Amino acid sequence: MNSEKETFQSKNYISKSLYYRFSQFVGFLLGARFFVAALLTFALYVSTFFLFNQDESFRNFVFDFKVHGIIFCTVLTILAGGIINQFYDLEKDNIVKPFRTRVQSFIKQKYFLYVYLGLGAISLGVAWTISHNVFVFFLVYQFFMWFYSHKLSRVLIINNLTFVSLTLYPFFGMMVYYETFSKKVFLMAVFLFLILLCIDIVKDTLTRSVDKTFGYTTIPNYFKGKNTKIILISLLIVTMTVSMKLITKTGISGFMAYYFAGGLFVMIFCIYLLLNTSRKSNFLILNLLRFWVFVGIIAMLLNGIEHKL
Numbered sequence: 001m002n003s004e005k006e007t008f009q010s011k012n013y014i015s016k017s018l019y020y021r022f023s024q025f026v027g028f029l030l031g032a033r034f035f036v037a038a039l040l041t042f043a044l045y046v047s048t049f050f051l052f053n054q055d056e057s058f059r060n061f062v063f064d065f066k067v068h069g070i071i072f073c074t075v076l077t078i079l080a081g082g083i084i085n086q087f088y089d090l091e092k093d094n095i096v097k098p099f100r101t102r103v104q105s106f107i108k109q110k111y112f113l114y115v116y117l118g119l120g121a122i123s124l125g126v127a128w129t130i131s132h133n134v135f136v137f138f139l140v141y142q143f144f145m146w147f148y149s150h151k152l153s154r155v156l157i158i159n160n161l162t163f164v165s166l167t168l169y170p171f172f173g174m175m176v177y178y179e180t181f182s183k184k185v186f187l188m189a190v191f192l193f194l195i196l197l198c199i200d201i202v203k204d205t206l207t208r209s210v211d212k213t214f215g216y217t218t219i220p221n222y223f224k225g226k227n228t229k230i231i232l233i234s235l236l237i238v239t240m241t242v243s244m245k246l247i248t249k250t251g252i253s254g255f256m257a258y259y260f261a262g263g264l265f266v267m268i269f270c271i272y273l274l275l276n277t278s279r280k281s282n283f284l285i286l287n288l289l290r291f292w293v294f295v296g297i298i299a300m301l302l303n304g305i306e307h308k309l
Contacts (some may be wrong), residue, residue, distance in 0.1 A: 037078040043297045050304025052178040069130045074170040076123035081145035083116040088149040092214045156217040164196040184250040194239040202286045229274050236267045259299035266292050
């Protein structure tokens with residue numbers, strides 16, 4: 001009987017231990033924004049090869065270790081940025097994202113900080129081996145990642161502009177690396193900047209009361225509901241104008257032309273939803289715009305494959 005009881009207790013302990021380790025692993029992935037980093041990595045590879053890299057063959061691109069090194073440093077920096085952001089937003093996330101916070105509680109915050117420092121150091125080390133310019137590029141990136149979480153995330157308008165700029169910073173780096181400057185690339189960057197800005201503002205409308213409690217001065221808190229809607233509608237109209245410019249003035253074709261044309265209807269639908277005052281409408285707008293960004297990555301991939309072939 002004692003032997004059977006000990007065996008049962010041993011199995012139960014192993015089961016709990018595996019559950020605990022698995023929870024730690026999931027907590028780390030969520031804390032580091034791993035899935036966001038994975039999506040940005042995919043977007044970087046697609047945009048680098050099919051948009052910025054106009055002349056290089058696929059074979060040369062695959063063996064261009066400098067590019068892979070830059071993207072690797074970017075991924076590590078994004079993961080580190082996600083960790084330091086959740087460290088500063090921990091109290092707010094306890095209310096806004098209780099499930100994620102609960103899972104992250106399986107790991108002590110000091111271990112998150114150790115990983116943050118490790119990822120940052122590895123990223124800068126690899127960047128240094130590539131070139132001194134790349135090292136400076138990522139040093140600036142990591143500094144503003146930290147400074148955004150530490151200070152800028154609480155400053156009106158600056159918080160939204162900084163967040164979107166940091167999201168696009170790696171793409172700007174690739175554009176400079178390949179020296180791909182054109183009206184089409186510029187307008188596409190403006191289009192993406194505006195959509196990401198709208199996403200960030202809509203996200204703030206969903207956490208308005210919590211942001212106010214913890215001292216985050218956001219557009220929905222400062223300008224209130226009606227004026228926030230006017231700002232969002234204005235941004236969406238400007239985004240539609242950029243879409244029409246891309247279609248009519250840059251000679252864009254294929255899947256990307258369909259994407260920007262379809263984007264006009266998405267923006268119109270979002271404006272229609274904004275006229276509805278319900279929280280559910282804001283949640284739908286947020287996820288619709290996020291989905292449309294993902295559709296844009298796929299459209300770029302398909303368009304690039306079509307033109308390369």
